[in-house]
Amino acid sequence: MTAKLHQPTLLLLLLILVGVFLHRSHAQPNITGYNCTASQTGYPCRTYAFYRGALAPNYTDLASIGDLFGVSRLMIAEPSNISASAAALSAPLVADQPLLVPLTCGCNPTNGTNNISSANTNYTIRSGDTFYLLxxxxxxxxxxxxxxxxxxxxxxxxxxxxxxxxxFPIFCKCPNTTQVAGGLNYLVSYVLQPSDNLSSVASRFGVSEQSIVDINGNSTKTTETLFVPVSKLPNLTQPNVSAAAPAAPPAAKEERTGLIVGLAIGVGLLGACLILGIGLLVHRERSREKRGPGGLEGDGGEKRQAYGDKGSREMEVNLLADVTDCLDKYRVFGIDELKEATEGFSPKCLIQGSVYKGCVDGEMFAIKKMKWNAYEELKILQKVNHGNLVRLEGFCIDPEDANCYLVYEFIPSGSLHSWLHEAGHRGRLDWKTRLRIAVDVANGLQYIHEHTRPRVVHKDIKSSNILLDSNMRAKIANFGLAKSGCNAITMHIVGTQGYIAPEYLSDGVVSTRMDVFSFGVVLLELVSGREATDEEGRVIWAAAVEAFGGRSSEEIGKAERLKGWMDEGLLADEACSTESVASAMSIAISCLNRDPSKRPSMVEIVYALCRSDDIFDFSEDASSNDAQVLAR
Structure with missing residues (x-):
């Protein structure tokens, strides 16, 4: 009887607990992402995430944050109101420094029935990492x-x-066509903090509270992602990290005076030592001349030979130390067998540049001869293994002349450049083969951009570095200029005229998007059969952007302009679809956008090429004026 009396009470308590649980669940931030449909208008889009710099221990500069999100430092600095100077891009961030990180937001499938609106970024797990902590x-x-x-x-x-x-799916959303028509350009992803409310967020972005409510509802939960609707990005106020040092107090001035006097005495002594050292060097050289051309007393020949042997052994040890990690992965060839294979590196075995063809044990190889600067290339080649990349088979070190030889698989049909531009081959590639070559190259670039850590940037994508096998399938070759890691600034510009991305040429910015630009030039070559630069040194991409970019992208006369650009061999190809060529040309123009952040990724390019549809519209930002400026 007592148990029966308590049953209603227990049931009531259970209902209360369930109600509390549901209430708390509703109060929690979104944990599964925001659903979308693949046909939803506006996707994919360029958007931004508001990020607070230097809060996580390993993310205290633009380079590390750029690597995290797969963008360059410059791509973060520009919307974040940070100077594009090398000093500003390299400076450490202060805690809670506001940044706007560019995202490519898409409607991405999950393992469930729903798609999630997200910008997917790749991350390689390190020691101590968990999904939650990251x-x-x-x-x-x-x-x-x-x-x-x-x-x-x-x-x-x-x-x-x-x-x-x-x-890691970064929560984001794209405005639909109606919102864009109303002047809404971005939905910035913003994570609410304990000190935030709708009023403070609206003030930070210069928008009304109601506009935020219209997009998100009245949600103001901590750690919830809000989407802030803006027509233009806010002008973020950045801290002054280079403030002048305060004036020194009187005591410090006295210490400084003593320091200056001591420094002057030290410089004087250093100068005296330098003069004495120069005198000793002159005396030694004169003594050497008196001893004869060998520079050594006694039996000069024997001593020089002994010294040379020692130097060679030391050099060999140093060179091998650099490639110790490669010894168990690749075949180590002997210099004698490479000389025999190439008839002493005879000119008749030369393929191109410093690459020779040679047969070792009945197998044909491509042998690249180079001075000892191969360590970086070897380090990168160890990380990659893909069917659309030329495979490294082994290497050889010749300590006598400090040469290194990289031995690659031999690709029999030569380079794409020769098939497009050299007499005897020109015009022989049909459109189906050209499109397949484009897909192969895009797949190879997607692999090095998305599946290596740190990401690899090839930096020298061009038709002569694309080789064709016996089935006319393409492989990317020559990683001599490649860089492991993005978001760098360099003052040493290398590459081939006509393929170099504008931001790299002007500012030295190294990112995967520079490979995208070069790929766009290769696409132009495949469509037009033209060289990347003409006889007067003018670049093909500037002319293409002028013909098809910006206002020129209007449908009026586009078909005729396209025919004027198409290779004559394609015009005669009955199986060549004008729509497919137009789609490839559209992708090429997107790759050539002046703004690196508006170029498609290689993932998007592969998808577009495989569908062979007009996925990417001609860039409205790459006007003819831009093309003329960049071509100079």
Whole structure:
């Protein structure tokens, strides 16, 4: 009887607990992401995430944050109101420094029935990483560990291994066509902080509270991602990290005076030592001349030979130390067998540049001869293994003349450049073969951009570095200029005229988007059969942007302009679809956008080429004026 009396009470308590649970669940921030449909208008789009710099220990500069999101430092600096100077791009960030990180937002499939509106960024697991710690730490709650689990169903969150590749879906949204028509250009992803409210967020972005409510509702939960609707990005106020030092007090001035006097005495003594040293060097050279051309007393021949042997042994040890990690992965060839294979590196075995053809044990190889600067190339080649990249078979070190030889698989049909531009081959490639070559190259670039850590930038994509096998399938060759790691600034500009991205040429910015630009030039070559530069040194891409970019992208007369650009061999190809060529030309123009952040990624390019549809519209930002300026 007592038990029966307590049953209603227990039931009531259970209902209360369920109600509390549901209330709390509703009060939690979004954990699974924001659903979308593949046909939804506006996708994919360029958007931004508001990121607070230097809050996570390993993300205290633009380079590390750029690597995290797969963009360059310059791509973050420009919208964040940070100077594009090398000093500003390299400066450490202060805690909570406001940044706007560019994202490519798409409607991406999950392992479930729903698509998620996200910008997927790749991350390689390090020691101590978990989905949860990365979501709340490095990614600052711009995603959630639950959504990471959904997007990576093959990974066990409690059993991650160092080196695992994980996709982190950054929550984002794209405005629809109606919103864009109304002047809304971006929905900036913003994570609410404990000190935030709708009023403070609206003030930061210069928008009304109601506009935020219209997009998000009245949600103001901490760690919730809000989407802030803006017609233009806010002008972020950045801290002055180069403030002048305060004036020294009187005591410090006295110390400084003593320091200056001491420094002057030291410089004087250093100058005296320098003069004495120069005198000793002159005396030694005169003594050497008196001893004869060998520079050594006694039996000069024997001593010089002994010294040379010692130097060669030391050099060999140093060179081998650089490639110790490669010894168990690649075949180590002997210099004698390479000389025999190439008839002493005879000119008749020369393929191109310093690459020779040679047969070792009945197998044909391409042998690249180079001075000892191959370590970086070897280091990169160890990381890559893909069917659309030329495979490294082995190497050889010749310490006598400090040469290194990289031995590659031999690709029999030569370079794409020869098939497009040299007499005897010109015009022989049909459109189906050209399109397949473009897809092969795009797949190879997608691999080095998306599946290597740090990402590899080839830096020298051009038709002469694209080789064709016996089935006319393309492989990317020559990683001599490649760089492992993006978001760098260099003052040493290398590459081939006509293929170099404008931002790299002007500012030395190294990113995967410079490869995208070069790929766009190769696409132009495939469509037009023209060289990347004409006889007067003018670049083909500038003429293409002028003909098809900006206002020229209007449909009126586009078909005729396209026919004027198409290779004569394609015009005679009955199986060549004008729509397919127009789609490839459209992709090429997108790749050539002056703004690197508006160029498609290689993932998007592969998708567009495989569909062979007009996915990317001609760029409205690459006007003819831009082309003329960049061509100078």
């Amino acid at each position: 979501s709340i730490g490095a990614f600052e709650n711009l995603t959630s560990y639950q959504s990471v689990e959904v997007v990576n169903p093959s990974l066990v969150p409690t059993n991650l291994s160092i080196g695992d590749d994980v996709v």
